Amino acid sequence: MCGRYILTATPEELQALFGYIDADAFPPRYNIAPTQPIAIVRFVHGARRFALVRWGLVPAWVEDPGAFPLMINARAETVLDKPAARHAMRYRRCLVPASGFYEWRRGPGRSKQPFCLRPPHGGAIAFAGLWETWRDRDGGEIDSACIVTTDSNREVRPIHDRMPVVVAAADFETWLTGTTEEAAALLRPPPDGSFEPLPVSQRVNAAANDDPGLIEPVPEDRDLFSSL
Numbered sequence: 001m002c003g004r005y006i007l008t009a010t011p012e013e014l015q016a017l018f019g020y021i022d023a024d025a026f027p028p029r030y031n032i033a034p035t036q037p038i039a040i041v042r043f044v045h046g047a048r049r050f051a052l053v054r055w056g057l058v059p060a061w062v063e064d065p066g067a068f069p070l071m072i073n074a075r076a077e078t079v080l081d082k083p084a085a086r087h088a089m090r091y092r093r094c095l096v097p098a099s100g101f102y103e104w105r106r107g108p109g110r111s112k113q114p115f116c117l118r119p120p121h122g123g124a125i126a127f128a129g130l131w132e133t134w135r136d137r138d139g140g141e142i143d144s145a146c147i148v149t150t151d152s153n154r155e156v157r158p159i160h161d162r163m164p165v166v167v168a169a170a171d172f173e174t175w176l177t178g179t180t181e182e183a184a185a186l187l188r189p190p191p192d193g194s195f196e197p198l199p200v201s202q203r204v205n206a207a208a209n210d211d212p213g214l215i216e217p218v219p220e221d222r223d224l225f226s227s228l
Helices: 010-018 083-091 167-176 180-184
Strands: 006-007 030-031 036-042 049-054 073-075 093-098 098-104 112-118 124-133 141-151 163-164 196-199
Touching: 010 036, 010 049, 010 093, 036 098, 036 167, 073 083, 083 093, 083 124, 083 180, 093 167, 098 163, 112 167, 124 167, 167 180
Parallel strands: 049 141, 073 141
Antiparallel strands: 006 030, 006 098, 036 049, 036 093, 093 124, 098 112, 112 196, 124 141, 141 163
């Protein structure tokens, strides 16, 4: 799964990469967590547009968003079958700009070592996302999104068995505007070597912590995982 990620690229860098026509100012984020606003790029009214939406997809048919289970991820293997995701997969796909993500490797008992997984040479990437608009009876709206996940590639697999689907820049248009079948063909693990796993501080466990120190590598606790 993907439950925390980072976005440190500037709005100008993202606009140049993703080619959207409107840009909002936003600060770098080092610990983006579920239910918080996240940046997405979607194709609306004939153009790519930037938006801030809630992380946690709420399908349009939900009666009470507060009672609907928090859906931060959608599995690539079932995204066309699950009622909560299949309509968005057909009609409302988006790109989720990111600079990397966090994952936790489980140790003995309840112990876990957090890792920051970033492109070896830096730069922004795009996760495959789905978005929806939920409307209440009074006309209020909630725009929300989730991240599509797939099997892990080589460097992520020792840490966790799932990871976000990464959409290459050459495939942005296909993911946003292609047919459902064309988009579904992109739901695969990224090439091996796409990420560098770095052990980081346990401070990332608390969503309230959001500072550059979270992505600084720390010595891995070898004793913690000596029995694995």
